[in-house]
Amino acid sequence: MTKNHPFHLVDYSPWPILGALNAMTTMIGIIKWFNLFNSNLFLMSNIILMMIMIQWWRDVIRESTFQGNHTFMVTLGLRWGMILFITSEVFFFVSFFWSFYHNSLSPSIEMGLNWPPKGIIPFNPNEIPLLNTLILLSSGLSITWTHHSIMENNFNHAIQSLMITILLGLYFTLLQAIEYIEAPFSIADSVYGSSFFMSTGFHGLHVIIGTTFLMVCMYRLLFNHFSFTHHFGFEAAAWYWHFVDVVWLFLYISIYWWGS
Numbered sequence: 001m002t003k004n005h006p007f008h009l010v011d012y013s014p015w016p017i018l019g020a021l022n023a024m025t026t027m028i029g030i031i032k033w034f035n036l037f038n039s040n041l042f043l044m045s046n047i048i049l050m051m052i053m054i055q056w057w058r059d060v061i062r063e064s065t066f067q068g069n070h071t072f073m074v075t076l077g078l079r080w081g082m083i084l085f086i087t088s089e090v091f092f093f094v095s096f097f098w099s100f101y102h103n104s105l106s107p108s109i110e111m112g113l114n115w116p117p118k119g120i121i122p123f124n125p126n127e128i129p130l131l132n133t134l135i136l137l138s139s140g141l142s143i144t145w146t147h148h149s150i151m152e153n154n155f156n157h158a159i160q161s162l163m164i165t166i167l168l169g170l171y172f173t174l175l176q177a178i179e180y181i182e183a184p185f186s187i188a189d190s191v192y193g194s195s196f197f198m199s200t201g202f203h204g205l206h207v208i209i210g211t212t213f214l215m216v217c218m219y220r221l222l223f224n225h226f227s228f229t230h231h232f233g234f235e236a237a238a239w240y241w242h243f244v245d246v247v248w249l250f251l252y253i254s255i256y257w258w259g260s
Contacts, residue, residue: 122260
């Protein structure tokens with residue numbers, strides 16, 4: 001089919017509509033879990049979500065790598081798309097910080113005019129939170145090493161540094177899970193508990209998503225999908241990971257250090 005533009009118009013895909021329907025099913029599953037203490041629908045929705053992700057990623061990899069559809073103009077559009085997506089994520093976290101500072105700078109009488117509220121024992125910022133900060137800062141260095149290795153066609157260094165980044169991401173998630181298990185307060189403990197678990201919990205979810213993104217990049221790297229001039233799939237993952245790093249720094253300084 002002839003065309004008079006440099007853009008790739010994607011083929012019809014079932015994944016956007018199926019993904020949207022699955023998001024609705026996931027939300028219904030969460031409501032069912034919280035109200036009826038039955039997590040079956042939520043777990044089934046997660047399994048379907050993973051199946052959609054795998055097949056959608058497969059299609060994008062196929063059109064970008066084997067079909068050669070991602071021209072310069074297409075990748076430029078993808079870059080802007082990723083920039084706007086990360087911008088929307090920034091404002092998503094701004095809402096949590098706004099809530100935290102609104103309540104902490106002027107605690108209400110219901111909280112005893114204290115911050116943290118009376119009865120809340122906050123985490124020691126010099127223990128697991130500090131270790132997690134060092135882990136994410138180190139992962140930011142290792143993913144930059146991966147990027148430079150790809151641009152220099154150093155395949156072995158790219159594999160090694162990306163593996164280090166993935167392991168650091170998994171280690172961070174493990175430590176945060178331990179922290180949650182040992183937490184002396186819950187999400188129901190005043191606005192402090194709500195602010196803490198909503199902000200750190202969504203950040204933890206972003207770390208899991210970013211780690212999954214990097215695992216897909218590792219798969220693609222092993223199969224030589226990236227060259228020194230054509231590797232936006234990895235660049236998008238690296239941008240996302242740096243965003244996760246920066247958000248954690250603000251979380252650590254605001255909630256763990258200043259807020260405690």
